[in-house]
Amino acid sequence: MKQVYDIIIVGAGPMGIAIGIEAQKNKLSYLVLEKGTLVNSIFNFPKNMTFFSTSQKLEIGEIPFVSINEKPKRTEALEYYRRVVEHLNLHLRLYEKVESIEKKEDFFQVKTTKGNYTAKNIAIATGFYDQPNRLNIPGEELPKVKHYYDEPYAYINQNVVVVGAGNSATQVALELHQAGVNVTMVVRDNKIEPNVKYWIKPNIENRIENQEIPTYFNSELAEINPKSVKISTPQGLIEIKNDFVLAMIGYHPDFEFLNKIGVTCDSNKFNRPNFSPDTHETEIENLYVAGVVCGGNHTSTYFIENSIEHATAIVNSILSKA
Incomplete structure (x- = not known):
């Protein structure tokens, strides 16, 4: 019989990992799906990038983030999140892009580039770094x-x-x-x-x-x-x-993907997904959004340090329904 997960999490950035940790802590069956590598956005940051936040504010799962600098660099963050995943033995599948999510009765059918899955709940934690804002001028498509x-x-x-x-x-x-x-x-x-x-x-x-x-x-x-x-x-x-x-004019969430799976956004310039601020549940029952994707075009609204609580809100919502 095919496994039905309590929750499937789309995106293996810090937010997706945090939801996975919270689900595991509460004995929910879960799976984290990621189209790229672990914390793919951080991996694609400039090699010499320094975080604005201190390492303590970037911690997840109550696991200390020890940095030799006051503000950690990209390589330190990559190693920290790798160790978190390894230490907790989280259930991830990398380089597996989610192509569609369709709700049928009380379950979600998730199709990826490598397989099909069924889940009672979905959490979208896809960030925004993969979608650059456009200049919309002649010559923008030149390789330079x-x-x-x-x-x-x-x-x-x-x-x-x-x-x-x-x-x-x-x-x-x-x-x-x-x-x-x-x-x-x-x-x-x-x-x-x-x-x-x-x-x-x-x-x-x-x-x-x-x-x-x-x-x-x-x-x-x-x-x-x-x-x-x-x-x-x-x-x-x-x-x-x-x-x-x-x-260097910024990035935005994958609105095309959100629209494809049925998540609606507000009509103002920020284009934020519609969700409950208490549970992060969208208008689609049992489908949640978390992390920077919640800010829509206003990408400076949410950061790692002020998004971690989204994981607790989502898992608590699932547990309250159960």
Whole structure:
């Protein structure tokens, strides 16, 4: 007889792992499905990335996260979450993408790239890092346009435009500048975003003020060509030499997937999934959302440290129904 899981969790990031831990603690049968590797989003962060939070705030499952730095780096986080999964022997299946979720009577039928599963409950914890926001301008599909950044060495002796003024954009621009790359910033607003990390903001502002990093404020990219870009500025349209464009303008949840499985979102610009704030249950009975996906387009609403409680809320809701 085919196993019926109490809950299937889609996404093996910190939030998905936390739900798995809570389910295991309460003796619920569960399975975590992930289309990539463990904590796939963190794996795809820049190699030298430093978290804004302290290691203590990134802990899950009451397992200490010991870091040699006040704020841990990407590699430390990858090793921590790997050890959590190994220590607790969590039930995960990696590189297995969920293709569809369909509710039939009281059960969910889950189809993946490698099999089919049945569950009483579903938790969607897919994050947003896999879906970059688009520029929606001519030339965006050129191979020189990147929505992700790893390290500066691929851009040595190149003319690089960084689009954006948030944490990612400012950190990327500084790293490129420090590596001797000819970097230019294009910023839609009239200043660097106020919520940029406190150790980055004064640095990037000083580099801009000293004209070490040429920056066009109140401006937007208008067109990308193989050897140049056109920028719409308050002074008019200008064209500069360009080898790469790094569009660091953020990411969004996979709304197409949410819509496909029947999860509705609000109609305002944030496009947040509709769910109960107490239980995180959506309008589909026994289907829950957790983590940063709950914020819709407002991706700065939820972080690892303020999302862990979602796991408890979801499992408590399932237990109360049982």
